[in-house]
Amino acid sequence: MITNFQGKTAVLTGAGSGFGLECARIGAKLGMNLVLVDVQQDALDKATAELQAAGAQVLARKVDVSKAAEMEALGQAVLEKFGAPHFVFNNAGVGSGGLIWENTAQDWEWVIGVNLMGVAHGVRVFTPMMLEAAKKDPAYQGHIVNTASMAGLLNAPNMGVYNVSKHAVVSLSETLYQDLSLVTDQISASVLCPFFVPTGISQSHRNRPEELKTRGVKPTQSQLIGQAMSDKAVGSGKVSAADVAQKVFDAVAANQFYIYSHPKAIGSVQVRLEDIMLARNPTDPFSHKPELGVELKQALRS
DSSP: OOOOOTTOEEEEETTTSHHHHHHHHHHHHTTOEEEEEESOHHHHHHHHHHHHHTTOOEEEEEOOTTOHHHHHHHHHHHHHHHSSOSEEEEOOOOOOOBOGGGOOHHHHHHHIIIIIIHHHHHHHHHHHHHHHHHHHOTTOOEEEEEEOOGGGTOOOTTBHHHHHHHHHHHHHHHHHHHHHHHHOSSEEEEEEEOOSOSSSGGGGGGGOOGGGSOTTOOOOHHHHHHHHHHHHHHHTOSSOHHHHHHHHHHHHHHTOSEEESOGGGHHHHHHHHHHHHHTOOOOOTTTTSHHHHHHHHHHHHO
């Protein structure tokens, strides 16, 4: 159980918007030192100004989390400024839709790079520092939160690359939890699996690096449909990013591993697991809303 956040250091990737920013706002209220990491400079500057005005000690770094060297340099900077962090929120993520065979090599590289390797680098860079701090100080407590998605527990159609990246983050996080419990009682981990929540994720292509853009390649029909569905679902979400950030802090305090924004969505996960256990073919994901499935099929077959 972690009850005291005052004066502790949190590293937050994707801190310029969405869950990252909302977690940073809670951190500032709790008197934490904040390491704000984002790839979008203007969003990072704005977040930094707001959180410094709220009284937080801030280290802000523009970092592409998919790049090993940039994450290692970040680790060094954190160590020099604040020492080993107590909390790491590996939260940066990007979205991508469309039929799985229509995604380009660049699509795969971008989404896997940010969503999976960003988390892997965060774990690789910060966990050893945290373990070192725990060895030196029996009172030290640390926690790592990796942002996956309900797409890490389900496989909705027409968003395959994203699903693959988020399933990998769930796997990484479950393994991290088990591995940490083998070596320490002072540090633990959680995985955040939000459903559709209004954040900037559906517009994440705004930050796609130049070298991973597909020049002259128009989005396919399925990708345009995927983008429209994502915009609608994310935009109409009733649970806010601030609500989810509070759930994250509550879970960290209680050492709860799985964090859900929409606990009711877990019914679909149960159906998937039953499919696996009974070796039956995957259940129609639109069985609860057949009209959606009909609409999507018609659109893709037209």
